[in-house]
Amino acid sequence: MLATILTLAALFFAIGAWWLLRDLIVGSPLDNIPGPQSPSWLTGHLQWLFHRHSGWKFHNELSNHYPGVAKINGALGKRILYLFDSTALHNVIVKDQQYYEEANVLFNNLMLGPGLVSTLHEQHRKQRKMLNPVFSVAHLRHMTPIFYQVAHKLRSGIERQVRRSPGDVDVLNWASRAALELIGQGGLGYSFDPLIEDAKNEYGDAIKAALPAAFSLGGLIFLVPYVANLGSPAFRRWVLDNLIPDPKIQRFKGIVDYMAGQAKILIAKKRLALVEGGDAVAQQVGDGKDIMSILLVSACQHGRVRFRKAHRRGAFGTNDDVDFGATDTTSGALAQILQLLAQHPDVQERLREEILQASCGKDIPYDKVVDLPYMDAICRETMRLYPPATDVYRDSTKDMVLPLSKPIRGVDGKFMKELPVPKGTRIIVAIRACNRYKDIWGEDAHEWKPERWLSPLPASVIEARVPGVYSNMMTFLGGGRSCIGFKFSQLEIKVVLSVLLVSFKFSLSDQDVVWNLAPAKYPTVGRTSTKPSLPMKVELL
Structure with missing residues (x-):
């Protein structure tokens, strides 16, 4: 050994x-691409790129001082392409996406199994094809009453806290609990949280803890591609169990094992209920309309062979992807909107009036709530300026050439209309930078202005042809790996806002809140705290 x-x-x-x-x-031909001077040969720009506080400044400097592309440095002088030119992005995530693979596939596979975020090519396409119907508009209409049930429980829980305990309310905590419950009922047909009182749920706690535990591993994550296929799975497991006592690794392993075990139990229970039919299905959370139940119905209708194939493709494990990915991003976006509404009381009041007029004291139906113009403008502008994820990563699998929307001047002084990209190049798809690029959005690109969505967008936005699936922006990506649940997420947020804003007025707390750069950004009280929290003053109306 x-x-x-x-x-x-x-x-x-x-x-x-x-x-x-x-x-x-x-x-490397990348050396001719302009970029900031590296502060360290050993760590490159990584200390700036990922720093939870100063990282924002570095990302802003890249998007403000470079024309759609910049070369930065990783560890040991590794060149990295920081990309927010719309034409180049179209090639990376749409036109030639098969040659730009998601960089963290192997690690995602170890953490979540072979689901949407950890498969490639044909396997990924088959999984998306199976899941597309459950994210359709028709299905979201059926899900809307479930969302309202959760939103009303959320309102009751916040109201109880406001009445019993005067002082600030941690709206991020409530938003996180609601987001997990929404995706739990809609995705798994499983209730994590009653929302009215504090109730411990180990499965929910594991999902919330998975991302922090993964990123506590630090640089060890980058070793995954070199050890993921060494020996048999049994051998790798033996090494992990017996030769690597590191507490962070063991904690992460325990979380992954628990999530996998609970998912298997849940699938078995749901399959049994479907076999029994009738009351057994009706008694499930969500009445059998959740994503997992629909996949199980499809698989069971085609017999055991189809069911086993679905397991091998990771179709059911994809529910862990959905729960894991949707919780932090949706809760962070909802908390960000509430904070912005508190910063702009006039916007909050105008939105409240729009909701009251549309609701007439009742839940607003699907077709109406998704098209409320001012609410939609607020959601779009927040998602543009403050996307939950700052960037994602791709690796080129062959030598490629990237066209640019306009020529840039290279380090050698000559203009370039396209960029040579060697095989193995790490590319940062700069979501936030593209959403804030002044060449596309104008000089007010860094301002939060919901009213920009109430009139025709500037010609520069239309002409840029940003390859995102959502409103000319990169927030939910585009191409074959775009966020499959972005309409699901938007409906969740709009339903919750339509319920909360008619009951509460939100104001800023006296405590200092800062947002931290992370795979899914999060707020804390002060710069030293690592505990996610967004205290706000909440007043009953």
Whole structure:
């Protein structure tokens, strides 16, 4: 075993040495792309790119000072392409997407199994094809009453806290609980949280803890591609259980094991209910209209072979993807909107009036709530300026050439209309930078102005042809790996806003709140705290 460990260590060293020598001796065509000077050969710009506070400034400097593309440095001098030019982005995520693979697929597979975020090519396309019907407009209409049930419970829970405990309310905590319950009932047909009183749910706690536990591993994540296929699964598991005592790794392993075990139990229970039919289905959370139930019905209708194939493709494990991804992003977006409404009381009051006129004291039906013009403008502008995810990563799998929307001046002084991209190049798809790019959105691109969506967008926005699936922006990406549940998320947010704003007035707290850069950004009280929290003053109307 010692010989095996020494062999692996020597392999890692050899790979690192080869990368270093190759870059130092051969150089790269990316060196002609302008970018900020690297502060360190060892860590490059990573300390700025990922810093939860100063990272915002670095991202702003890249989007403000470079014309749609910049070269930055990773560890050991590794070149990274920071990309927010709309034409180049179209090639990366739409036209030539098969040659720009998602960078974290292997790690996602270890964490969540072979679901949407951890599969590629044909397997990924088959999974999306199976899931598309449950994210259709027709199905969302059926889901809307479930969303309202959760939203009313949320309102009752907040009201109880406001009446019993004067002072600030942590709206992020309530938003996170509601988002998990919404995706739990809509995705799994499972209730995580009654929302009226504090109730512990280990499955829900595991989902919430998975992302922080994963990123507590730090640089170890980058070793995954080199060890994920060493030996058999049983051998890798034995090594993990017996030779790696690191508490962070063991905690992460425990969370992943628990989530996988609970998902299997839930699938078995749901399948049994579907076999029994009738009352057994009706008694389930969501009345069998959730994503998992629909997938199970489809699989069971085609017999055991189809059911086993669905398991192998990760179709049911995809529900962990949905729960895991939708909770932090949706809750963060909802909390951000509430904070902005508190910062702009006139906007909050105007939105409240729009909701009251549309509701007439009742829940607003699907077709009406999704098209409320001022609410839609507020959601779009918040998603543009403050997307939940700042960026995503792609790796080129062959030598490519990226066209640009306009020529840029290279380091050699010559203009370039296209960029050579060597095989193995890490590309940062800069979501936030593209959404704030002044060449597209104008000089007021960094201002929160919902009214921009109440009149025709500038010609520059239309002409840019940003390849996103949502409102000429990159918030939910585009192409074959776009966010499949973005309409689901928008409906959740609008239903919750339509219920809360007729009952409460939201105002800013006296506490200092800062937003932290992360895979899904989150607020804290002050810069030293790591606990997600957004205290606000909430007044009963």
